[in-house]
Amino acid sequence: MSSYAPPTTLSPSRIDSFLSCPLAFRFSSLDGLFDPPTEATVRGTMVHRALEHFYAGTAAQLDAERMNDSVDQMLTEFRHDDDVLFLELEGDRFTRLGAECRKLAMNALQMEDPSTVNPIGLELRIEAEFDGVTLRGIIDRLERDNDDRLVITDYKTGRAPGPSFEKKALAGVHFYALLCQREFAEDATELRLMYVKSTQTITTRPSSKTISFTEQRLTAVHRAISQACESGEFATRKSALCKFCKFSSWCPEFGGDPQLALIEAPRRNSTSSE
Numbered sequence: 001m002s003s004y005a006p007p008t009t010l011s012p013s014r015i016d017s018f019l020s021c022p023l024a025f026r027f028s029s030l031d032g033l034f035d036p037p038t039e040a041t042v043r044g045t046m047v048h049r050a051l052e053h054f055y056a057g058t059a060a061q062l063d064a065e066r067m068n069d070s071v072d073q074m075l076t077e078f079r080h081d082d083d084v085l086f087l088e089l090e091g092d093r094f095t096r097l098g099a100e101c102r103k104l105a106m107n108a109l110q111m112e113d114p115s116t117v118n119p120i121g122l123e124l125r126i127e128a129e130f131d132g133v134t135l136r137g138i139i140d141r142l143e144r145d146n147d148d149r150l151v152i153t154d155y156k157t158g159r160a161p162g163p164s165f166e167k168k169a170l171a172g173v174h175f176y177a178l179l180c181q182r183e184f185a186e187d188a189t190e191l192r193l194m195y196v197k198s199t200q201t202i203t204t205r206p207s208s209k210t211i212s213f214t215e216q217r218l219t220a221v222h223r224a225i226s227q228a229c230e231s232g233e234f235a236t237r238k239s240a241l242c243k244f245c246k247f248s249s250w251c252p253e254f255g256g257d258p259q260l261a262l263i264e265a266p267r268r269n270s271t272s273s274e
Helices: 012-020 022-030 039-055 064-078 082-086 092-111 163-169 171-184 208-231 240-244 258-264
Strands: 119-130 133-144 150-156 188-195 200-204
Touching: 012 022, 012 171, 012 208, 022 208, 022 258, 039 064, 039 082, 039 092, 039 119, 039 133, 039 150, 064 092, 119 171, 133 171, 150 171, 163 171, 171 188, 171 208
Parallel strands: 150 188
Antiparallel strands: 119 133, 133 150, 188 200
């Protein structure tokens, strides 16, 4: 088995990928195999872009008319997007996708009074050093409340989790809270997940205890990734997510050979849809 150099950066998506299935993490993050987009991921990216356009306006502009204009601007941008073309989301399919995005974006207006939102960063790229690794993330919306305290808001276009899975869903925004603490030397006082499909909002307040837990979790995940890289052994983790995995043909759980993926699978930057 080949050993790998441990990654020097970690993000919520990389952490999630490794915890979901170490072998799939290896295929995507270390071997650089092409993990093709899905209509769901493209839809999510498009809605995020529309909301970014929307909240860039002044408080007096944040109404339904501006939201429609923001969606129109986003659709113009994405009509010839690489992922849209890869999935052949053109013509009537693009029209349908645009209508779905518009509905999701408009739902955000039911969830809060946008004129009260005071964003200081939209799709904000942020990074900080932690225990020898660079933590990176993109915060959908960083804002200040009426008391000038930091609030982190993350948009979600998928299904809202049940009560027993809320803690797991909040892991990403706790990661962002740690980033803000290290980058700005300031604690976020509220973390929000806005599920625009169901118009549900999950809110929590980070504490020294949750920040400490996030640090311990990061340390443990980084150690596990480093050990897997050193040994070359990346375990499989069979779950309901397997039916959505694009690497299952080379997974031992389904009779595949991981080494063949290095020969047969296209690389990440491939533009072929075959």
